[in-house]
Amino acid sequence: MFREERGLLLAALVRRFGDLDLAEEVTSEAIEAALVHWPAEGVPPKPGAWLMTTARRKAVDRLRRDQAYAARLAVMQVEADRAAPAPAPDGELPDERLQLFFTCAHPALPAEDRAALTLRCLAGLTTPEVARAFLVPSATMGKRIVRAKNRIRTLRIPFRVPDPAELPGRLPGVLQVVYSIFTEGYAASSGPDLQRLDLAEEAIRLARILRRLLPGEREVTGLLALMLLIHARRDARTGPDGDLVLLDAQDRTRWDRALIDEGTPLVELALTGGPPGLYGVQAAIAALHDEAPDVATTDWPQIVALYDVLRGLAPSPVVDLNRAVAVAMRDGPAAGLALLDALASEPRLREYSPFPAARGDLLSRLGRHPEAAAAYRDALALAGTEPERAHLRRRLAEVAGP
Amino acid sequence: MKYMLLINAATDADGQAVSQCTFEDWQVYDKSVKDAGIFVTGHSLADLTTATTVRVDDRGERVVTDGPFAESREVLGGYYVIDVPDLDIALDWAARCPGARDGGSMVVRPVASFED
Numbered sequence: 105m106f107r108e109e110r111g112l113l114l115a116a117l118v119r120r121f122g123d124l125d126l127a128e129e130v131t132s133e134a135i136e137a138a139l140v141h142w143p144a145e146g147v148p149p150k151p152g153a154w155l156m157t158t159a160r161r162k163a164v165d166r167l168r169r170d171q172a173y174a175a176r177l178a179v180m181q182v183e184a185d186r187a188a189p190a191p192a193p194d195g196e197l198p199d200e201r202l203q204l205f206f207t208c209a210h211p212a213l214p215a216e217d218r219a220a221l222t223l224r225c226l227a228g229l230t231t232p233e234v235a236r237a238f239l240v241p242s243a244t245m246g247k248r249i250v251r252a253k254n255r256i257r258t259l260r261i262p263f264r265v266p267d268p269a270e271l272p273g274r275l276p277g278v279l280q281v282v283y284s285i286f287t288e289g290y291a292a293s294s295g296p297d298l299q300r301l302d303l304a305e306e307a308i309r310l311a312r313i314l315r316r317l318l319p320g321e322r323e324v325t326g327l328l329a330l331m332l333l334i335h336a337r338r339d340a341r342t343g344p345d346g347d348l349v350l351l352d353a354q355d356r357t358r359w360d361r362a363l364i365d366e367g368t369p370l371v372e373l374a375l376t377g378g379p380p381g382l383y384g385v386q387a388a389i390a391a392l393h394d395e396a397p398d399v400a401t402t403d404w405p406q407i408v409a410l411y412d413v414l415r416g417l418a419p420s421p422v423v424d425l426n427r428a429v430a431v432a433m434r435d436g437p438a439a440g441l442a443l444l445d446a447l448a449s450e451p452r453l454r455e456y457s458p459f460p461a462a463r464g465d466l467l468s469r470l471g472r473h474p475e476a477a478a479a480y481r482d483a484l485a486l487a488g489t490e491p492e493r494a495h496l497r498r499r500l501a502e503v504a505g506p
Numbered sequence: 507m508k509y510m511l512l513i514n515a516a517t518d519a520d521g522q523a524v525s526q527c528t529f530e531d532w533q534v535y536d537k538s539v540k541d542a543g544i545f546v547t548g549h550s551l552a553d554l555t556t557a558t559t560v561r562v563d564d565r566g567e568r569v570v571t572d573g574p575f576a577e578s579r580e581v582l583g584g585y586y587v588i589d590v591p592d593l594d595i596a597l598d599w600a601a602r603c604p605g606a607r608d609g610g611s612m613v614v615r616p617v618a619s620f621e622d
Contacts, residue, residue: 212593259616260507262592 106135110228111313113155115200118207118263121163124225124253130166134159201226202317203263209278210261217252218281219288224249226313227306237288237303271321279327279383282310286331290338291489304335326374326384332367333390336360348495352399364394385414404434421450429462437469457486461496468503476503508546508589508617509596514580516609517554523583527604535603539586544599548586580611587617 110131117127134155148154208221223229223237235245255261266274289303311328318324340354371391374384389410396402411427424447432440444463453459464479480500487493515523532550539545554574561569583605590596593614600612 210593212597260592262594264592264594266594 106138107228109152109155110135111201111204111226112152112199113159114225114228115202115204116156117159117163118204119200120160122263124207124256126163126166128225130159130162131155133162199317201313202265205278205314205317206265206274207256207261207263209274209281210256211274211277212259212261213252213255217248217255218277219284220245220248221252222281222310223285223306227310229306237285237300237306275318275321275323276382278314279323282307282314283327283331283383285310286334290334301338304331304338307331308335322374322376322378323381323383325370326381326387329367329370329374329387330383330390332363332370333387333394336363336367336394342491345494346491347498348491350495351393356397359394364391367391368394380413380417382414382417385410385417389414399433402433404430408434421447421452422456424450425453425456425459425462432466437466441466441470455486457483457488457492457496459483460486461499464496464499464503468499473503473505507591507596508587508619509593510615510617511548511586511588511596511600511603512582512613512615513584513586513603513605514611514613515583515605516579516611517581525604525608525610527607531604538602539588539599544588544590546587546589548584548588550584551582554581579609583610 113134114127114131117131118124121127137158138151138155142148142151204225205222208225209218213221220234220238223234224231229237231246231249232242234249235242238245240248286304286307289300289305289307308328308331311324311331315324315328336359337351337354339360340356340358341349343349367387368391371384371387374381374387380388389407392403392407392410407430408427411423411430414423415427425444428440428443428447431443441463444459444466447453447459460479460482464476464483467473467476467479477500480496480503484493484496484500487496515525518524536548539548557572557574559571559573561571563569586599586603588596588599590599593616596614600606600614603612606612
């Protein structure tokens with residue numbers, strides 16, 4: 105309950121005081137006060153408003169104590185109040201988290217800081233939790249978050265929602281941040297575990313908030329759909345020993361029907377009423393996989409067509425790689441392999457373990473076992489997590505023979 | 507909040523500006539900055555070949571050299587200091603400047619304030 109309330113409270117206080125640090129400190133203090141008072145006195149009828157009043161009172165106290173701070177903030181506070189009158193103290197909290205999304209994802213912040221700040225400020229994770237999420241020491245993450253907050257203050261990065269005219273330019277950055285949190289959860293880039301389910305779930309939670317705040321933005325809907333449809337397969341993606349299990353070998357009865365049923369209609373919404381967006385198309389691909397009873401009956405022609413659309417929207421060697429795999433499923437491994445070999449000179453694929461892994465798979469299906477073994481060895485050298493390496497070692501053993 | 511907009515013009519191998527912008531483009535921009543009431547100061551710099559560099563060495567001796575010459579593809583061609591409420595607005599003004607086009611770029615930096 106506090107986690108949800110924390111983001112709301114923080115956003116409202118940032119709006120009012122224009123200072124992320126101050127807002128964070130008094131938010132924490134208000135929640136601490138609640139933990140002391142509520143068990144004894146009972147939960148107030150409007151917990152959010154109680155927290156807001158407490159936090160605001162603490163902020164004002166702090167400003168009075170710190171004259172220099174007060175002088176600087178007085179200006180901001182006047183500006184903030186002029187821009188939007190403060191909510192009635194007994195009212196419900198206005199939802200100002202959207203501003204915070206855009207601030208945390210501002211392009212003037214280093215890309216690596218954006219996801220960290222979003223998890224800290226919007227998902228309500230503590231700094232040690234964010235540090236664990238990115239597998240860096242807590243002190244390092246603490247410094248990064250301080251640096252990002254200083255940058256917001258000294259550059260005066262505004263806390264505001266972009267105008268409708270600016271939105272198409274700024275929203276992709278916000279979606280990218282949320283999706284990068286998800287992808288780190290879905291396929292950890294390093295560490296012992298293949299998946300970081302907590303991170304994937306945080307990203308979905310953030311996307312749900314974002315969709316509530318921007319219900320008309322189809323790419324927001326598409327992103328939420330995409331993440332739900334991929335997350336639905338989480339339990340089937342690892343074997344009993346934590347091993348990676350690829351799509352063709354997954355036990356589809358272990359896919360999460362509830363998430364698929366939630367995500368599928370969102371795909372339709374995301375693709376209706378205009379040219380398709382990046383996330384909507386990817387969600388459509390995920391939906392085709394999720395709907396199929398098995399790999400053989402998957403609608404591969406449709407998936408290839410969607411990859412073609414995706415290629416038009418955002419050309420990338422990784423999209424070409426995935427398309428080649430889909431072509432292999434539609435037209436046979438030789439056709440796919442020809443496409444993969446044409447990509448061999450792509451610098452971005454040279455360090456990307458799924459590329460040699462896909463080659464190894466197609467080569468082994470063509471019976472070219474020595475070449476498949478070489479490809480799996482290349483992939484092993486590049487793989488970042490132990491479950492991925494274990495999977496590749498198993499495939500290597502299958503083709504390498506005695 | 508004051509921001510300095512540094513105008514970095516793209517140059518060709520001979521150090522000549524490659525911008526397609528006309529004198530009128532710059533006049534229009536200059537006028538719009540002044541009409542908006544955000545202009546603090548700003549200058550256009552003379553050609554980079556007119557630059558002179560001075561250093562003071564360990565013994566306190568002055569060393570004066572001509573240059574710098576264009577070693578990079580972009581050279582500082584001028585600057586504006588504007589006073590606007592936040593970074594987004596500063597970036598908007600920088601993006602509108604003719605110096606941002608044709609391979610040039612604008613660097614936006616807040617002017618430090620020691621008053622608070």
